[in-house]
Amino acid sequence: xxxxxxxxxxxxxxxxxxxxxxxxxxxxxxxxxxxxxxxxxxxxxxxxxxxxxxxxxxxxxxxxxxxxxxxxxxxxxxxxxxxxxxxxxxxxxxxxxxxxxxxxxxxxxxxxxxxxxxxxxxxxxxxxxxxxxxxxxxxxxxxxxxxxxxxxxxxxxxxxxxxxxxxxxxxxxxxxxxxxxxxxxxxxxxxxxxxxxxxxxxxxxxxxxxxxxxxxxxxxxxxxxxxxxxxxxxxxxxxxxxxxxxxxxxxxxxxxxxxxxxxxxxxxxxxxxxxxxxxxxxxxxxxxxxxxxxxxxxxxxxxxxxxxxxxxxxxxxxxxxxxxxxxxxxxxxxxxxxxxxxxxxxxxxxxxxxxxxxxxxxxxxxxxxxxxxxxxxxxxxxxxxxxxxxxxxxxxxxxxxxxxxxxxxxxxxxxxxxxxxxxxxxxxxxxxxxxxxxxxxxxxxxxxxxxxxxxxxxxxxxxxxxxxxxxxxxxxxxxxxxxxxxxxxxxxxxxxxxxxxxxxxxxxxxxxxxxx
Numbered sequence: 001x002x003x004x005x006x007x008x009x010x011x012x013x014x015x016x017x018x019x020x021x022x023x024x025x026x027x028x029x030x031x032x033x034x035x036x037x038x039x040x041x042x043x044x045x046x047x048x049x050x051x052x053x054x055x056x057x058x059x060x061x062x063x064x065x066x067x068x069x070x071x072x073x074x075x076x077x078x079x080x081x082x083x084x085x086x087x088x089x090x091x092x093x094x095x096x097x098x099x100x101x102x103x104x105x106x107x108x109x110x111x112x113x114x115x116x117x118x119x120x121x122x123x124x125x126x127x128x129x130x131x132x133x134x135x136x137x138x139x140x141x142x143x144x145x146x147x148x149x150x151x152x153x154x155x156x157x158x159x160x161x162x163x164x165x166x167x168x169x170x171x172x173x174x175x176x177x178x179x180x181x182x183x184x185x186x187x188x189x190x191x192x193x194x195x196x197x198x199x200x201x202x203x204x205x206x207x208x209x210x211x212x213x214x215x216x217x218x219x220x221x222x223x224x225x226x227x228x229x230x231x232x233x234x235x236x237x238x239x240x241x242x243x244x245x246x247x248x249x250x251x252x253x254x255x256x257x258x259x260x261x262x263x264x265x266x267x268x269x270x271x272x273x274x275x276x277x278x279x280x281x282x283x284x285x286x287x288x289x290x291x292x293x294x295x296x297x298x299x300x301x302x303x304x305x306x307x308x309x310x311x312x313x314x315x316x317x318x319x320x321x322x323x324x325x326x327x328x329x330x331x332x333x334x335x336x337x338x339x340x341x342x343x344x345x346x347x348x349x350x351x352x353x354x355x356x357x358x359x360x361x362x363x364x365x366x367x368x369x370x371x372x373x374x375x376x377x378x379x380x381x382x383x384x385x386x387x388x389x390x391x392x393x394x395x396x397x398x399x400x401x402x403x404x405x406x407x408x409x410x411x412x413x414x415x416x417x418x419x420x421x422x423x424x425x426x427x428x429x430x431x432x433x434x435x436x437x438x439x440x441x442x443x444x445x446x447x448x449x450x451x452x453x454x455x456x457x458x459x460x461x462x463x464x465x466x467x468x469x470x471x472x473x474x475x476x477x478x479x480x481x482x483x484x485x486x487x488x489x490x491x492x493x494x495x496x497x498x499x500x501x502x503x504x505x506x507x508x509x510x511x512x513x514x515x516x
Contacts, residue, residue, distance in 0.1 A: 003038040004031065040068040049108040051078040052087055055094040056102055084203060084268075085112040104176060110137045113200040118177045127181035131174065132193035134183060136201070138169035140239060140252075149227055151194050151239060151254040155187045163187060195256030196264065199237035203265060205248070206256065207236045208295045215250070218268070218293035223248040235261065261292055268293050275305055275313035282381045284313055307377035314376040314385065315367045323363050327382060328390050335391040336361055338410050339398075340429030345451045347405045359397065371396040409451050417443045417508040424450070424457065435460040438469070438490075439498055442506040445476055464494045479503050 002010075011022040024031065042050075047061065047070050054061040062069055070078075082088040087098035087108060101111035117133040139151065144162050148154045158166070167185045174181045199206050204219035212231060215223040223238065225231065226249040233255040240252035262269055275286040286302040286309055318326060326332065343358035359365055366372060375393055379385040395403055410432075413421045418440035425433040434448060438461045448457040461470040461478075470486055472478040483503060491499045500506035 003035045005037045007031070007034070042066070042068050042070050043074070046078075046107075047074055048078045048081050051075065052082055052094065052098055052102065052108045055082075055088055055092060056099065060092065081202075081204070082108065085109065087112055104173070106137055106141070106173070109201045110140065113137070113197060114173065114177060116200055117197065118179065121179065121181075127179055128190060129193050129196065130177065130179055131170070131181045131183055132189045133197040133200075134170040134173040134177075134179075134181070135166065135187055135189050136194060136197045136239065137173055138166045140201075141169060142166050143240070147227075149225060149250060149252060151198065151252055152191045154252065155189070191254065192257060192260070195235075195237045195254040196260050198239045198254050199256050199261065200264070202238065203268065204293065205238035205241070206261060206292070206295075207238055207250070207253070209234050209236075216295055217248060218295050220294035221246055221248065223250050225249075226251050234258070258297070262297075265292065269297070273302060273309065275309040277313060277317045277382065279382075282383060284310060284380050286313075305380070310378075310380065311373050311376045314379065319363060319367060323366070328386050328388070331390045332394060334426040335394045337426035337429050338406055339394070341410055341426065341432070341451070341455065342402075342406050344429055345454045347402075347409050347451060358402070366394075369397045410455075411450065414448070414450075414457070416440050418510045419508075420510060431458060433458045433460055435462060435468075437462045437464065437466070437510070438486075438503075439464075439509045439511075441475065442498075442500065442503045442508040444508075445479075445504045447474055447476065463490065464497050476504070 007024065014020070014022060051061050054064060062075060079088060079092060082098070083090065083092075085108070086095055087101055089095055097112070097115060098108075100115055101108055104111040104114060106114070114130070114133050114137060117130040121127050121130040135155070136151070139155065142162060142165060144154065144158050146154045146157065148157055155163070155166075164185055167183055167187060170183045170187075174183060204217060205223075206218045207215035207223050208218075209215050209231070210222075213225050215236060217223050217238075223241070224244075224247060226241075235256050235258055236250065236253040237256045238248070238250050238253045241248040241250050243249070269290065269292050271288055271290045273286060273288050275284060277283075278285050284305060286305045288300045288302055290297045290299070323329060323332070323336075339359065339361050343360065346358065371393055375388045375390075376385075379388065395406070398406065410426070411424065413423045414434060415421050416434075416436050420440060422434060422436050422440075425435070427433055432450060432455060434457050436459065441459065441461065448459055449455060450457060456473050458471060458473050459475055460468050461472070463469045469490065470478060470482070479502075487499045487501075490497070498506070498509060
């Protein structure tokens with residue numbers, strides 16, 4: 001869509017012809033969402049050559065006093081392309097090859113390709129590949145309208161005047177390079193040379209087929225043919241295309257063999273050993289993967305899996321999930337909440353000489369702990385991972401004084417007035433719950449707390465059958481308030497149990513019969 005300013009300008013242009021009514025074929029709401037002004041050309045065009053020129057001047061493009069500056073993403077992409085083509089060094093300075101490329105009246109990417117092919121022609125004493133490069137450069141400059149997307153088909157089908165123009169321009173480039181290559185007017189060039197020449201222009205636009213119409217570019221994004229025509233070519237070198245969202249619409253391309261890619265882009269071919277969890281077999285597997293940039297070329301299973309690979313595999317697998325989706329989260333949850341509660345109340349770990357700061361628990365923190373690594377390195381399957389004692393593992397991440405502090409001040413269980421020990425549930429970093437039968441809490445006249453009185457425990461009072469009948473954060477207030485109504489109801493349901501009028505002075509009991 002156009003900008004609001006462009007729409008207004010077009011309305012005014014029509015109004016200068018004669019009076020009338022301007023109809024816009026979109027709603028007012030859609031109009032309000034349009035950009036106020038169109039982006040300047042420098043924000044939408046390829047700035048690769050401009051970045052190279054600025055490097056030749058001894059400066060950077062973002063340091064020039066331009067009316068509009070390109071985005072940081074544009075600058076990074078252009079710099080990366082120029083470094084890949086060896087026109088800039090790793091420090092962003094222009095190279096001798098970069099200076100030579102500026103002597104040619106073509107885009108920097110095409111100049112780089114022509115200079116590489118010139119060097120290869122001098123080494124092999126074969127001008128054929130350089131001829132293909134000159135033809136590709138001239139064709140890209142001519143940009144003829146065509147219904148074909150294969151470069152070889154375009155060269156055969158373009159009208160004679162256009163073909164002659166491409167031939168003359170290609171011959172001119174050959175002369176500028178000091179080549180005596182003969183380029184005939186029919187543009188007869190071996191097709192596999194065309195693909196290689198194009199690949200040297202934009203290595204990131206080398207594409208591997210996903211299916212008959214969709215491809216993956218070496219730079220990592222997707223691509224598709226602009227025409228709904230299927231192709232059986234597994235690899236394409238893309239000469240021209242246009243953006244469609246995050247993908248590229250391929251307008252002109254030529255097939256290229258995988259062997260040529262491996263031979264001419266050795267610096268971009270890499271291998272890495274990868275470990276991954278296979279849910280179907282509940283085993284961890286490893287393989288060696290060979291890549292061209294971000295395109296997977298091949299994979300080979302590895303027989304052995306080292307401890308470091310197992311650790312990395314589980315880190316990747318667990319890191320992709322929310323901690324609540326971890327298969328052993330139920331065992332972890334309460335200990336995580338205890339750690340977070342300790343941090344909230346800043347529990348004092350007495351006798352600790354180091355940094356007393358409690359950890360800020362996160363997935364990255366958990367997966368970065370050495371004691372966690374030790375467990376991950378031993379586990380070769382998910383079933384083994386689940387069997388690890390994760391609550392204890394988590395406590396082992398603490399210093400000894402911190403562990404003593406959390407066990408004493410945020411205990412896993414609490415002794416109640418009846419003399420029995422009941423488990424505490426740490427449901428969040430701000431809520432801890434004690435579930436206990438009401439008779440066991442008789443005689444308690446103060447709120448139940450942990451963390452040296454800084455955290456009130458929510459008491460869930462249970463019936464003799466173990467069902468919740470009252471939840472309170474203030475037990476004395478409950479005894480003095482709504483207990484009378486609860487007593488009346490419970491006495492009717494459980495007459496054999498003890499329901500005193502004053503529970504604060506009554507003896508606690510765990511028995512089922514009255515104990516007065």
